[in-house]
Amino acid sequence: MDLEFGPDGALYVLDYGDGFFRQNPDAGLYRIDYAEGNKAPTAVIKADKTSGQAPLEVSFSATGSSDPENGDLTYQWDLDGDGTFDATGPTVDRTYPENGQFQARLKVTDPQGKSGLTSRQITVGNTAPTVRITSPPDGGFFNWGDAVPYGIAVDDPEDGTTPDCAKAAWTFGLGHNQHGHPVNSGTGCTGGVLTPADAGHGDTENVFGVLGITYTDKGAGGVPPATGDAQVVLNPALMQAEHYDSAEGVTVADDTTASGQRKLTSFDAGDWIAYDPVSFAGINGVKTRASGAGTLALRWGSADAEPFATVQVPAGEGWQTVTTALGNAPSGTGEVFVTTSGGVELDSLTFQGAGVADKTAPKVTATLNPPRPNGDDGWYTSNVTLAVAATDNGTVAGRQYSIDDGATWQSANAAVTLSREGATTVRYRATDNGGNVSEVGSLTVRIDRTGPAVTATGIDADGVYGDSKRPTPVYSATDAVSGGATATATVDGKAVASGQALELWRLPLGNHDLTVTARDKAGNVTTKTVAFTTRTSYADIRALITQLRADGLITAQGQQRLTVRLGQAEAHADAGRTSQAAAVLESFAGYAGDTALVPDSAAGAALARDARALKGGATG
Incomplete structure (x- = not known):
């Protein structure tokens, strides 16, 4: 309840009712006039x-x-x-x-x-859903700043038991005496609620956590949707003695040395204090701050129940701190009573253990797209998309990846494009809003998007060669990423070996392509083409006749007759007697086709072709 006088002199009262952060018909704003x-x-x-x-x-x-x-x-x-x-x-x-x-x-x-x-x-016509908070338990313990995982179950007579989690809303607030202050909110059937680092009300105030859940159904039979709700109270691990929920026989006194500025006195045999609700889930001990000398007992359900733990407070000056294991603490949610043998003043009880806080690390996985290498031998030949996913009993706060052995981490909340060539070890992890970090996963991605480098020598690009020439193409390939580059070559589609002389007379006169094709280990292919041209001339034919004779493709008589006829044709051509030169060249072509003179048919055909090219005035 909050009260404030308005400028009109009336007292305005904000009554929070008997619940926190949910539909509450007893809540209201009232104006009080005298x-x-x-x-x-x-x-x-x-x-x-x-x-x-x-x-x-x-x-x-x-x-x-x-x-x-x-x-x-x-x-x-x-x-x-x-x-x-x-x-x-x-x-x-x-x-x-x-x-x-x-x-x-x-x-x-x-x-x-x-x-x-x-x-x-x-x-x-539409029954409101029944909402149950499956975790945390009512009365669980936490420390300010903890993340608390939550989960709900919904049973709706019309909609069934499978909720639409977009319609589930939660609110976490600070419970303060009999009212509350909303802190944060969200949606979903599961998640992690991050509590504030500080309650913000000072040491003397009775502040606790309240988690409220509401769920709105779909409506039914034309009747509007209805809302159901549930809530749990969460206790701070540090429970001041004077912040009990009920008591008998005790007195609260101011004491500036006490942790909450007050203490419990007149705590005699037969007196008791009680806290309700309480759940010892995740609690393994209690640290008691008290003075005097005597025995405190913790009891479940009533002040005369059998103790499940006792605390021996030793005599001594000032406050004494005693830590007691709670191995036999009861399960479920209930009311805990603290009794005494007498002679003890009590300051506080601090319950130890994780309580309902999220101490479980997320589970993380990673997938690649493409899911399998699209190249050879385990290599990708394109960029790769990395998607990191995580699940958690609370809320996953972030996902990260590292490509430098964990020295630095980058966000993987969205899909990540991996583009660095070579073999890269990618590490990935996830964190939740409780600060828990998953185990680090890893995978290796091998990317080679670049084809091998190709070198080709021996034939000049756009070079012009007489067909008597025998250039030697030399080619090779290297790859700096996946390695293992191999190269093959063709001239006009026919295979050519590196370092093997190329007899140009065997090619048609005109334009040609030397094509070198290289492939690396990843399957990338690089093609390099060297264009060149072959032609003929009297000098080329003369040199070719000499080479063919040396290769045994022309007889000695054939060499003699062809050389004579070629000289006669050249003399006519030099003198401008074109028709006479053409006639002699045709005679030359006839000699070239005579197997008695030129037994190799390919050589004869090449010589005849060259002669007729000169006869037509062509040189290439």
Whole structure:
């Protein structure tokens, strides 16, 4: 409850009701004005159910209503919200036969005729979902700054037990005495709630955590959606003695040396304090800060139950700290009582262990796209996409990867493109909002996107060669990434070995391509083409005749006759006697086709071709 005077002199009261961060019909904002004489009564409705299927039977009670002067009240009910009061008395029953939403109104009137009004909505045809918080347990312990994993279960009569998690909303707040302050919120059926690092209310205040969950269903039969809720209280690990929930026989006294500025005194045999709710899930011990000399006992459920732990407080000056194991702490949620043999003043109890905090690291996986190498021998020939995924009992805060052996980590919350060539070891991990870090996974990615380097010598690019020439092409390939580069070559589609002389007379006159094809170990291919041209001339034919004779492809008589005829044709050509030169060249071609003179048919055909090329005035 918060109170503040307004500029109009009225007192404004914000009443949080009896719950935290959820639908709460008892919450309200009130204006209080000073008025002499009789005060109006306050109307309060309680209903045993507020939603369900038709016919819906509802029992209403107005016994929580009150009158400032304690006068006898009269009660009038408008149970269907039609503006007409149709029942009287402090309790009434009503059956709603049809689907719909109805405003049940209550008017209470005191003996002087002043009245108060309130209402409660009743939903027929759509039952509100039942929400259960599966974790953390009600009354669990945490430290400020912890992340607390949560999970819920939903049972809706119309929608079933598989919730739409987008409709599940959570709110975490600071419970402070009987009200709360929202801190953060989110959605989802599971996750991790990050608590503030500091409660922010000072050492003396009774502050705890409250986790509230709401779930809104889909509606049914034309009836609007309904909301169900649940909440758990979370206790700080440090519980001040004076912040008990109930007690008998004790006194709270100021003490500046106490951790909360106050202590518990007059704690005698038969006296007790109790905390409720409490769950010892994840708790393994308690550290007690007390003074005096005596025995404290922790009991479950009642002040006279058998102790499940005892604390021997030693005599000594000032506060003594005693740590006690809680190996036999009870399970579930309940009420814990602290009793004493007498002679002890109690400052605080600090419960030890993880409690409900998230201490479990995420599980992390990684996938690549393409999922398998698209090159040869385990190599990728393209960039690779890395996707890091993680699961956690709370909330995954981030995913990271490293390509420098973990020296630096980069975000992998979105897909990551790996482009560095060579073999790269990629490490990956995930963190949750509790600060837990997963085990580091690793994989190796081998990328070679670049084809091998090709060198080709022996033939000049765009070179012009007489067909009597015998150039020697030399080619090779290297690869700096995957290695293992091999190279092959062709001239006009026919294989050519590196370092092997190329007899140009065997090629047609004209344009040609030397094509070198290299392939690395990853399967990348590089092609290099060297274009060149072959032609002929009297000098080339003369040199070719000499080479062919040396190679045994022309007889001695053939060499003699061909050389003579070639000289005659050249003399005519030099003198400008074109027709005579052409006739002699045709005769030369005839000699070249005579197997008695040129036994090798390929050589004869090449010589005849060259002669006719000169005859036509062609040189290439």
